[in-house]
Amino acid sequence: MGKKRSYQQYCSIARALDIVGERWTLLIVRDLLGGPRRYKDLQESLDGIGSNLLAARLKDLESAGLIESIKQPPPSSVKSYQLTARGRALEPTVAALAHWGLELLAAPRQKDHWQPQWNHVALKARFNPQEAAGLSATYAFEIGGYPHYAVVKDGALANFEGTAPNPDLLLKASDEDFLRVVEGELNLKEAIQSGLISVEGSGESLLRMAKVFTPKHS
Amino acid sequence: MGKKRSYQQYCSIARALDIVGERWTLLIVRDLLGGPRRYKDLQESLDGIGSNLLAARLKDLESAGLIESIKQPPPSSVKSYQLTARGRALEPTVAALAHWGLELLAAPRQKDHWQPQWNHVALKARFNPQEAAGLSATYAFEIGGYPHYAVVKDGALANFEGTAPNPDLLLKASDEDFLRVVEGELNLKEAIQSGLISVEGSGESLLRMAKVFTPKHS
DNA sequence: CGGAATCCTCTTCGATACTG
DNA sequence: CAGTATCGAAGAGGATTCCG
Numbered sequence: 001m002g003k004k005r006s007y008q009q010y011c012s013i014a015r016a017l018d019i020v021g022e023r024w025t026l027l028i029v030r031d032l033l034g035g036p037r038r039y040k041d042l043q044e045s046l047d048g049i050g051s052n053l054l055a056a057r058l059k060d061l062e063s064a065g066l067i068e069s070i071k072q073p074p075p076s077s078v079k080s081y082q083l084t085a086r087g088r089a090l091e092p093t094v095a096a097l098a099h100w101g102l103e104l105l106a107a108p109r110q111k112d113h114w115q116p117q118w119n120h121v122a123l124k125a126r127f128n129p130q131e132a133a134g135l136s137a138t139y140a141f142e143i144g145g146y147p148h149y150a151v152v153k154d155g156a157l158a159n160f161e162g163t164a165p166n167p168d169l170l171l172k173a174s175d176e177d178f179l180r181v182v183e184g185e186l187n188l189k190e191a192i193q194s195g196l197i198s199v200e201g202s203g204e205s206l207l208r209m210a211k212v213f214t215p216k217h218s
Numbered sequence: 219m220g221k222k223r224s225y226q227q228y229c230s231i232a233r234a235l236d237i238v239g240e241r242w243t244l245l246i247v248r249d250l251l252g253g254p255r256r257y258k259d260l261q262e263s264l265d266g267i268g269s270n271l272l273a274a275r276l277k278d279l280e281s282a283g284l285i286e287s288i289k290q291p292p293p294s295s296v297k298s299y300q301l302t303a304r305g306r307a308l309e310p311t312v313a314a315l316a317h318w319g320l321e322l323l324a325a326p327r328q329k330d331h332w333q334p335q336w337n338h339v340a341l342k343a344r345f346n347p348q349e350a351a352g353l354s355a356t357y358a359f360e361i362g363g364y365p366h367y368a369v370v371k372d373g374a375l376a377n378f379e380g381t382a383p384n385p386d387l388l389l390k391a392s393d394e395d396f397l398r399v400v401e402g403e404l405n406l407k408e409a410i411q412s413g414l415i416s417v418e419g420s421g422e423s424l425l426r427m428a429k430v431f432t433p434k435h436s
Numbered sequence: 437c438g439g440a441a442t443c444c445t446c447t448t449c450g451a452t453a454c455t456g
Numbered sequence: 457c458a459g460t461a462t463c464g465a466a467g468a469g470g471a472t473t474c475c476g
Binding site for chain 2: 021104
């Protein structure tokens with residue numbers, strides 16, 4: 001942890017990569033963009049990361065000022081990690097990367113790991129500002145038992161964990177069924193008609209949502 | 219090169235990082251965003267990269283469809299690498315990263331390597347669209363003998379190598395003096411008055427350029 | 437001479453086991 | 457649950473050599 005490898009270049013990209021360019025680091029940031037996470041949460045989400053690596057990365061990120069650890073007061077008293085403002089400032093970078101990577105999802109997922117929390121970045125990456133122009137709406141999801149929602153307003157998108165107050169749409173599905181729709185293996189309409197995916201809200205809202213989360217040039 | 223390590227996550231960020239997340243890769247992309255480069259050019263710019271690594275990265279990038287190698291017809295007959303459309307699509311990601319990394323440049327550069335071509339990404343990262351609103355201008359540079367220019371139009375910025383046709387401003391400096399100004403160690407006005415940096419163009423243009431390339435929140 | 441492949445050493449990664 | 461410790465495997469760095 002102490003002595004770090006550096007590109008030794010006077011360039012903002014190189015210096016940025018000196019901090020977030022190591023293996024797993026940006027994926028940790030991705031997870032923390034969804035909110036505070038415990039060590040265990042990260043370890044589960046980042047399937048295959050060595051425990052020593054996760055600890056080292058967290059230490060590095062903390063000393064670089066991107067994250068901080070917080071303890072809830074007793075009796076809950078759990079330790080969590082969360083992004084600092086500096087860490088959250090990586091959101092545009094992560095979003096840009098996610099957008100670039102979208103078409104790589106066309107390749108079959110096979111045995112790839114997946115977490116419902118990642119739907120946050122997926123929504124961000126797929127968000128189409130043109131389609132969202134002039135729209136104010138709240139789209140709620142409950143994928144694999146994980147409730148979260150997206151608020152579209154003023155052409156921008158904000159995501160939240162938990163149950164939405166007054167959603168225009170609420171979509172419930174299992175991990176597997178949801179992914180099959182995302183992959184294109186299963187048609188959304190059919191999935192709804194066959195009851196695999198449940199939807200509360202108008203058909204109009206559903207249609208609009210589909211458009212809002214259809215990325216441009218793709 | 220053949221068998222690759224993968225995060226095995228069904229997430230566009232993870233899949234993107236499977237391709238561009240390895241050491242040096244995004245720096246190669248940074249260099250190629252400036253235009254086609256030869257093996258030797260990259261090797262010089264990416265100070266410290268192993269010859270085997272550079273070759274391996276280029277091969278991986280090529281098979282991933284991000285770059286292609288081109289040969290000029292004889293007699294020049296040199297082999298160069300250039301980005302494909304898919305590779306150029308990384309520009310927003312690289313720009314976002316560069317923008318995030320800007321404030322890391324505050325740390326002294328010490329013995330850090332530097333190449334005048336990197337001014338392209340620096341300009342992109344520092345570009346302030348608000349200040350550029352309604353402006354049409356061409357700003358030319360010749361840093362360390364490397365001529366390049368930035369065209370601001372319709373609130374957007376485009377960079378080019380070579381000599382600008384009708385620049386509103388032409389700024390010439392050595393690597394070292396230019397960096398001292400960028401670092402803040404040397405004041406631009408003083409550098410001009412003392413003749414270290416030469417400027418052709420109106421003082422008005424100079425002022426406007428300074429504003430256009432002053433990043434927001436910084 | 438530029439564009440790599442080879443070799444060797446060193447660091448980092450990955451996986452598991454272990455501890456406060 | 458939150459990390460350390462450990463160790464074989466893979467990757468990085470640097471020099472040298474090979475090929476055209």
